[in-house]
Amino acid sequence: MKIDPRHLSQLSLIIEAGSFQAAADRLGLTQPALSRNIRVLEERFGAPLFDRTTRKAQPTPMGVRLAEMGHSVRIAEEQASVLSSRATSGTIGEVRIGAPPLIAGHFLTRRISSFLREFNGCHVELRVGVVHELYTMLEHGQIDLAIAPRKLTDKGADISFTFLVDDRLGIMCRRDHPLVRHENPRASDLERQIWVAHSRRGFLRIQTESALLRMGVETIRVGFETDSPQAAMEIVASSDMITAMPKETTRPYLDDGLVFLAMDHPHFSRPLGLIQRSDGPKNQAVANFAQHLVSSCAEI
Numbered sequence: 001m002k003i004d005p006r007h008l009s010q011l012s013l014i015i016e017a018g019s020f021q022a023a024a025d026r027l028g029l030t031q032p033a034l035s036r037n038i039r040v041l042e043e044r045f046g047a048p049l050f051d052r053t054t055r056k057a058q059p060t061p062m063g064v065r066l067a068e069m070g071h072s073v074r075i076a077e078e079q080a081s082v083l084s085s086r087a088t089s090g091t092i093g094e095v096r097i098g099a100p101p102l103i104a105g106h107f108l109t110r111r112i113s114s115f116l117r118e119f120n121g122c123h124v125e126l127r128v129g130v131v132h133e134l135y136t137m138l139e140h141g142q143i144d145l146a147i148a149p150r151k152l153t154d155k156g157a158d159i160s161f162t163f164l165v166d167d168r169l170g171i172m173c174r175r176d177h178p179l180v181r182h183e184n185p186r187a188s189d190l191e192r193q194i195w196v197a198h199s200r201r202g203f204l205r206i207q208t209e210s211a212l213l214r215m216g217v218e219t220i221r222v223g224f225e226t227d228s229p230q231a232a233m234e235i236v237a238s239s240d241m242i243t244a245m246p247k248e249t250t251r252p253y254l255d256d257g258l259v260f261l262a263m264d265h266p267h268f269s270r271p272l273g274l275i276q277r278s279d280g281p282k283n284q285a286v287a288n289f290a291q292h293l294v295s296s297c298a299e300i
Contacts, residue, residue, distance in 0.1 A: 003044060005073045007037045011049065011063065012070030014038070019057050041066065092121035093285025098134045098143040099126065100202070102229045102245070103167075103272065106252040108147055115292045122285050130202040130227075135159075138277055144286045147293070150271040151203050162274040162290065164297040167246040169211060169268040170260035174237050177259075185263055187216035195220050196235050196243035199227035208244040211267040233258060246270055248300065 010027060014034070017023040024031045042049050049063035059067060086092045099108055104126060112124050127143055134146040138159070146152060149167070153159045171179075171190070179185050179193070190212065197220070198205040212220060224235050233250070236243050237257050247260060249272075254260075274290055 003041070004037075005070075007041050008066055008070035009073045009077065010034060010037055010070070011041060012067045012074055014050075014057050015059050015063070015067045016071075017057075023057075086121060088284060090122075090284030090286075090288040091119055093283055094123045094125065095283075095286050095289045096125045096143045096145075097127070097289075098129060098137050098146040098148070100130060100134070100148055100204070101128055101227070102204075102249045103147050104128045105229070105249065107249040111293055111296050114296065115289055118292070119285070119288060122289075124289070130199070132201075134275075138275070138280075141277075141280070144276065144280065144283060145290065146275040147272070148275055149203060149207075150273055151207075152275050158278045160276050160278050162276075162294060163271060164273050164293065165248050165271075165300055167248040167270045167272040168264070169208065169244050169270055170247045171242055171263060172233070172236055172245045172250070172258055172260055173242040174239070175257045175259050177240060177242070179242070179261055180259060183262060185261055187212075187218075190215075190217045190242075191219050191221075193221070193242045194223040194240070196232045196241045197222040197225045198229075198232065198244075199225070202227065204244075204246070207267075207270065211265055212244075214267050215265050246272075248272070 010023065010029075013026060014020055014023040017026060020034055020038075021031045024034045027034065038049060045062060045066070047062050048060055049066065051058040051060060083092070097108070097112075108126070112126065116122060116124060125143075127137060129137065131148060131152050134143070134148055135152055137143040138146055147164070150161055150163075153161045171185070173179055179189060182189060198208065209220065223241055224232070226232050226235075229245070229250070232243050233245070233253055233256065235241055242261075245260075250258075274293060276290075
């Protein structure tokens with residue numbers, strides 16, 4: 001026996017309103033239409049739901065029991081309506097983000113924190129990976145967006161890029177390193193140094209070597225290699241080794257006795273942005289996070 005939950009909900013409202021006409025007015029129905037729905041319920045259960053010998057809508061014991069169920073239906077409908085409204089506005093929802101290790105640090109986490117303070121009904125998942133791993137996550141729908149260098153968009157035409165900041169490369173060393181005294185270090189100065197290198201799997205390593213080569217640095221002496229940016233900076237802070245790091249995403253770590261050398265090069269440019277699949281599913285919570293990120297980076 002199939003029961004229309006709307007009829008149970010209407011039964012509950014009739015008892016609450018005290019009459020068929022008052023309930024019909026609240027439901028936007030005619031009184032005869034509402035009466036027909038209740039008769040359908042009575043036929044389903046083979047018993048009257050109201051005592052029709054009185055003028056007031058007086059429920060029978062069966063009517064009371066079914067009205068309690070109808071009340072639960074109404075509560076569920078109201079909760080679903082509120083949930084739908086919040087999901088549509090993006091005040092609740094899931095945001096799945098991917099980022100390389102450096103970007104996933106202070107640069108991104110403080111922006112995630114401020115987003116969750118404003119949209120505390122949202123859930124954010126952050127996954128960390130190198131550029132080719134992030135592309136795979138996007139392609140397979142495992143993340144909604146990536147915060148990564150523009151290089152990731154070279155892998156597919158169905159990828160969109162929204163610029164956030166130019167996270168330019170810089171040469172990092174400890175604050176009292178001898179190179180700090182050089183106003184404009186030359187390629188030969190860099191060739192004499194021992195370097196902390198990034199993982200061969202990552203785009204940061206490729207970009208660093210390409211930029212240094214264009215500067216005239218033909219030989220890079222690698223003393224330590226890691227896929228951990230934190231480990232790289234700790235080694236540099238406690239030794240005479242140097243490394244290349246994106247400036248904006250590592251700025252918070254400069255208080256740890258680290259500085260960037262006073263040098264720049266056109267190939268140090270590293271546009272950082274918000275990357276999404278153009279044909280990806282629409283999610284207002286993701287759109288709200290993207291706008292939050294763009295706005296916060298505009299203040300840099």
